[in-house]
Amino acid sequence: MKGLLKNQFYGALGSAVILLLFFLAIGVGLVISGNSLLLNIYVVVSSAAFAFNAVSGFRKEASSKWNKYELSIPVTRNQIVKSRFVSHAIWVFSGIILSALFVLITLAVHGNMYFYYPVRDPLMLFSCGMGIALLMGSIFYPLIYFLGTDKNEIIMIISLLGSVGATMGIFWLLNAANDFQRLSDSEFYLVVAVYLAIVLITYMLSYFFTTFIYQKKEV
């Protein structure tokens, strides 16, 4: 599987470098300006944006016969799908690390003028960023294996909108369960934990479902 991950890394490298430079520039802008809105957007968007590195590699591979070729090398279809999900998670966490770095620098430079609750607020932001990015993968991979790489663009859009919608829906349901009352610390952490658990379970279920689809796929 290491070879598959390496190949996916090479495939993502071109767009990843551009994205990294872009987010470094925005990060520097954030540190200089100390803008609160920019900080919130930066945290939520960076994970999802880095997740695009993983999914964008699909189209590049599809332009060759690699998808067919990789079935002739000593790996199982399960390992191929697993490598996609592992690669996706690695890119998501790279986005989180990058945004966390710039949030810390911004806090060090400007002090904490961003978070009313110093733990709850950043935890919510990073959880949403990670959740949206992982849910995006949960939607993208089964769909791309089922519908094919020629529908890459529309599947990417569906994945992004679907993951944002799912996140909003999950939080609405969790708040509705509490009658939209103000949450105590323990209730808040429970809500975030439930959200992350839903995200991780969905991600794992999506992996199994994608493997099931790919086992039957003719290439």
Added chain:
Amino acid sequence: MSNILELKNVSKKYSNSSFVLDNITFSLPYGSIMGYVGENGAGKTTTIGCILNTLSKDSGTIHLFGKEMNDKNPLLREDIGVVYDGDNFPGYLNAEKLANVMRELYQQWDDSLFDRQLANFKLNKKQKIRTYSKGMTMKLAIAVAISHHPKLLVLDEATGGLDPIMREEILDIFLDFVQDENHSILLSSHITSDLEKVADYITMIHDGKIILSARKDDLIYKYAVMRCTAEQFSKLNKSDMLAYRSKDYQIDVLVSDKNTAARKFKNIVIDTVSIDEIMLLLVKGDRE
């Protein structure tokens, strides 16, 4: 002689096409090259897809090295090198990065052999694959296929679209590969002249059915075509002919034993026959 590859009654239907791969049966002995010939759409790639498990067969058995290959035993693929027509590898890689990937995938990956192949083929390790010409792409695919020390090479139209000089070079590599009697090659192609040069066996497929599988030497030295007039043709027994095809002033009749035909039909012109002509007679002519 044992076989490196055996297909028995392999059938495959597509849900969205009327094409059917129908009871394909052939075997490839160790130490030999089999040319798998047929026109476009005859079923060559579908057969190879079934062999390599990229397509699922509906029925029949396929044994590679005596074992049935499925997704659960990928180690069997250590011993198989594959070359598809066209772009086998993603264009964002170069040969060096491709080696980095393959080194992690194949236990027997041989960097020095790969480097020698690249030097042989005059391929630049740093050049992006997307900038390769078709010939360079095929050479790289062959270099990769050989560099993990496979026992079986499966080549799907690997020489198609290459110029004659490049094809000659690649055919020499194939001949060199089968010097080891544990090595074999299944080479699908519609360029029969290539197969005449290197193949030990020829298997012909048409409309999803095997129409001929024989030793190449038998085809070249035993098979023949009788050039008959209509009157001569009317006197032939159907059992004497494999296929026949009417031309303007003659009827060409394919026979499997030139000497027997020469003894039996002394007044008919009998010519040796090329693989191309055999294929034409079997595909375009009427078969008995």
